Structures are given as C-alpha cells and as structure tokens.
Amino acid sequence: MHQVPSVRTYVLVWLTLTIMTIVTYYVSKIEMGEWNIVVALLIAFFKMMLVVLIFMNVKAESPLTKLFAAAGFFWLILLLGQVAIDYISRTWMPEGKMW
Amino acid sequence: MLTPVTAPRRETLSDSHGAVAEHNPNLRHHFDTMEQQFDSATLGMWVFLLTEIMFFGGMFCAYMIYRSMYPAAFASTSAHMNPKWGAINTAVLIVSSLSMALAVRAARLGQQKALQILLLITIFFGLAFLGVKAVEYHEHWVDNKVPLIAGHWDYSNTEHEPNQAQYARQAQILFCFYFFMTGFHAVHMIVGVGLMLTIFAMARKGKFDAHYFTPVEISGLYWHFVDIVWIFLFPLLYLIGRTKELI
Numbered sequence: 066m067h068q069v070p071s072v073r074t075y076v077l078v079w080l081t082l083t084i085m086t087i088v089t090y091y092v093s094k095i096e097m098g099e100w101n102i103v104v105a106l107l108i109a110f111f112k113m114m115l116v117v118l119i120f121m122n123v124k125a126e127s128p129l130t131k132l133f134a135a136a137g138f139f140w141l142i143l144l145l146g147q148v149a150i151d152y153i154s155r156t157w158m159p160e161g162k163m164w
Numbered sequence: 165m166l167t168p169v170t171a172p173r174r175e176t177l178s179d180s181h182g183a184v185a186e187h188n189p190n191l192r193h194h195f196d197t198m199e200q201q202f203d204s205a206t207l208g209m210w211v212f213l214l215t216e217i218m219f220f221g222g223m224f225c226a227y228m229i230y231r232s233m234y235p236a237a238f239a240s241t242s243a244h245m246n247p248k249w250g251a252i253n254t255a256v257l258i259v260s261s262l263s264m265a266l267a268v269r270a271a272r273l274g275q276q277k278a279l280q281i282l283l284l285i286t287i288f289f290g291l292a293f294l295g296v297k298a299v300e301y302h303e304h305w306v307d308n309k310v311p312l313i314a315g316h317w318d319y320s321n322t323e324h325e326p327n328q329a330q331y332a333r334q335a336q337i338l339f340c341f342y343f344f345m346t347g348f349h350a351v352h353m354i355v356g357v358g359l360m361l362t363i364f365a366m367a368r369k370g371k372f373d374a375h376y377f378t379p380v381e382i383s384g385l386y387w388h389f390v391d392i393v394w395i396f397l398f399p400l401l402y403l404i405g406r407t408k409e410l411i
Contacts, residue, residue, distance in 0.1 A: 069272050079262040083255055086398075090251045093403035101407070105399035112395045120265040121388045127203050130210055137214040141221045148225050152232060 068125055078119045085112050190376040198375055209382040213389050216352075220393050223348070227341050227400065237334035239405025244309055245342065246300065250402035253296045254394060260289035261391045268384040274374030276367065283364045286387065290357045297350050310343070311336040342401050349397060352390045359383045 089108045093101060118124045123134050188198055195201035231238045267282035304310055308318035317336060363383050366372065372380060 069269055072266065072269070075262060075265050075269070078265075079258060082258045082261075086251060086254045086258065089399055089403065090247065093247075093399070093406045096407040102404070105403055106396075109396050109399055113392050116261060116388050116392055116395070120261055120391075121385055122268075126206060130203070130207050133207060133210040133214065137210075137217040140214070141217055141224075144218075144221050144225055145228060148229065152229060 070119065070122070070125075074119060078115050082112055082115060188375050202378055202381070205378045205382055206385070209385050213385065216389060220345075220348070223341070223345050224396070224400075227345070230337050230341065231404075234334040234337065237331055238338050241335040241338045242402065242404040242406070244304075244307070245402050246303070247402040247406065249296055249300050250398050253293050254398045256289050256293045256296065257391045257394050260286050260293070261388055263289065264384050264387045268377070268380055271367075271372055271377035271380040272374065274372075276370070276372070279372070279380070280364060280367050283360055283367060287357055287360045287364070290353055290360065290387075294350060294353055294357070297346065297353075304339075309339055311339045345397055345401065349390065349393055352393070356383075356387050356390050359386060 085108050089105055092104055092108075095101075097104065117134065121134075123131055126134075191198055191201060195204065263282050263285040267279055267286060270276075270278035270282055305316060308316050310316040317332075317339075360383065363380055366379060
C-alpha cells in the first residue's frame with residue numbers, strides 16, 4: 066500500500082495553515098491597493114496546495130489521480146481566465162476596470 | 165482430427181466460489197488486487213470532486229465579475245461581516261482537517277480505537293463550524309442584512325457613496341453572494357458530518373482493517389475539499405476593504 070506520512074508532518078502542515086490564517090487576517094488591514102487581493106489569494110492558494118498535497122495525500126497518489134486533480138484546477142483557471150479576459154477587454158464596466 | 169485442449173483454464177475471479185481460500189472479503193471480483201480497487205475508488209472520488217469544483221467555480225466566477233463591477237460597494241459592505249468569526253471558523257475547519265487526516269492515517273495503520281476517536285473529533289469541529297455559522301446568520305438577520313426577504317434588508321451606510329439607492333442595490337448583490345456561497349458550503353458541511361457519522365458507525369462495527377479503509381479515505385477527500393472551499397471564501401467574503409474598516 067501507499068506510504069503513510071508521519072504524525073509530525075500532519076501537525077507541521079496544520080501549524081503552517083493556522084499561521085497563514087493569522088497572517089492573512091492581519092495583512093488584510095494593511096493598505097496595499099490592488100495588491101491586497103493578490104496577497105490574500107496567494108496565501109489561500111498556498112494553503113490549498115498544502116491541503117491537497119499532504120492532507121489529501123495527492124503527493125503519494127498514482128499519476129492518473131494527480132492528472133485528474135490538476136485537470137480540475139486547469140478547468141477552473143480556464144473558466145475564470147476566459148471570463149476575466151472578456152471583461153477586462155471591454156470599456157463599459159461601471160467603475161472602469163477589474164480590480 | 166481434434167487436438168486435446170492444452171490451454172490452462174482462465175483464472176478464477178477473486179470473490180467467486182472457486183477462488184483461492186485466502187483473499188480479502190472486501191475485494192470485489194472485478195478488481196485484481198486491493199491496491200487496484202483502492203486506486204479506482206480514489207480516482208472516482210476525484211472525478212466527483214471535479215464536478216464540485218465546477219459547481220463552486222461558477223459561483224466564484226460570478227463573484228469575480230460583480231466584484232470587478234462594484235469594487236467600492238463590495239469593499240465597504242464587507243465591513244458588515246465579522247472577520248473574527250470568519251477567522252475562528254477557518255481555524256476550526258483546519259483543526260477538523262488535521263483530525264480527519266490523522267483519522268485516515270489511523271485507518272491505514274489499522275488503529276481502530278484511534279480512528280473512532282479522531283472521527284468523533286472531526287464531527288465535533290464540523291458541528292462547531294456550523295454553530296458559528298448559525299450565530300453569524302442570526303447576527304445578519306438581527307441587523308437586517310438579509311437580502312431578498314421583505315423587512316430584512318436595510319442598508320443605510322452612505323458614507324462611501326452619495327447615491328444611496330443604487331449603492332444599497334450593489335451591497336445587496338454582495339450579501340446574495342455571501343448567503344449563497346456560505347449557504348452551499350454549509351450544506352456541504354452538513355453532508356460531511358453525516359458522512360463522518362456513517363463512517364464512525366462502520367468503524368464501530370469493525371468494517372475496516374489495515375487492508376480495507378477505502379470509505380475512510382474517500383470521505384476524507386470530501387472533507388478536505390470542503391475545507392479548501394472555505395479557505396477561499398474566507399478572504400473573498402470577509403477580508404475585502406478592511407483597510408477602511410468601520411468596526
């Protein structure tokens with residue numbers, strides 16, 4: 066069967082996730098203009114990768130499962146990206162632009 | 165002239181009567197090995213999770229469009245949500261994900277007692293999350309911040325926007341997103357708690373061992389997925405426009 070990660074690994078991931086939650090909570094109070102959302106989403110993406118790779122154990126899964134997991138995120142990027150391109154390239158947005 | 169058939173007979177299926185005496189009773193006949201059966205179940209669960217990504221992805225996409233249309237309204241409306249509750253709930257869900265991951269680990273190692281305790285911890289934190297969510301919804305109800313329900317939508321914050329009527333409509337859109345996205349997430353949490361109760365009952369009956377723990381594993385995948393959705397909902401709904409916070 067698959068290799069079983071140690072308790073220490075799981076606890077370290079949990080600790081990192083909790084610290085990132087505290088960081089994102091306080092960083093959101095700092096005025097960074099357009100960068101607030103970028104930083105918030107980068108932290109969320111980092112947290113997601115930790116959960117997917119370690120907690121969901123995709124790191125140790127078969128290549129086929131990895132491909133399927135990646136396909137989900139690829140599809141999501143297509144959806145959000147294509148729609149964003151459409152809206153960014155138009156001039157009729159009420160307040161001018163995407164954030 | 166006929167030649168005698170020398171080719172060996174096809175191998176017996178793993179759970180047919182003619183099969184070899186020692187095989188795991190949980191191995192279905194259409195799989196060769198326990199490992200193949202496990203990998204197939206995991207892959208099937210991922211396919212289901214892909215449909216879930218599409219389900220939530222549509223809502224995230226709509227959110228993206230409306231937030232880009234009305235950034236000011238979204239930013240100051242977010243101040244009516246309590247980021248402390250959101251942060252606490254994020255921490256609660258992360259703890260539940262840890263106990264879930266440890267439960268799957270215990271199942272893999274065949275530690276039945278630890279598996280049951282860790283499942284109970286997961287259920288506890290799942291219910292704690294739903295409890296906090298209920299408190300939040302109640303606060304919005306009392307504050308008259310529930311859109312689409314007559315008598316429960318009163319938006320009188322006008323300090324950022326002179327055009328009050330238009331601004332109130334834009335704020336209503338964010339609250340619609342808030343209730344639909346957190347609502348669907350909460351429904352997934354309720355389903356998750358139900359799943360965990362089922363897995364707990366199965367564990368108590370001794371259905372799992374170190375060779376067969378597939379239901380624990382795939383329910384764990386579902387639980388972690390619901391956690392990931394919240395990881396994105398938290399910054400997108402609670403943490404926008406906090407630099408000009410009212411609270």
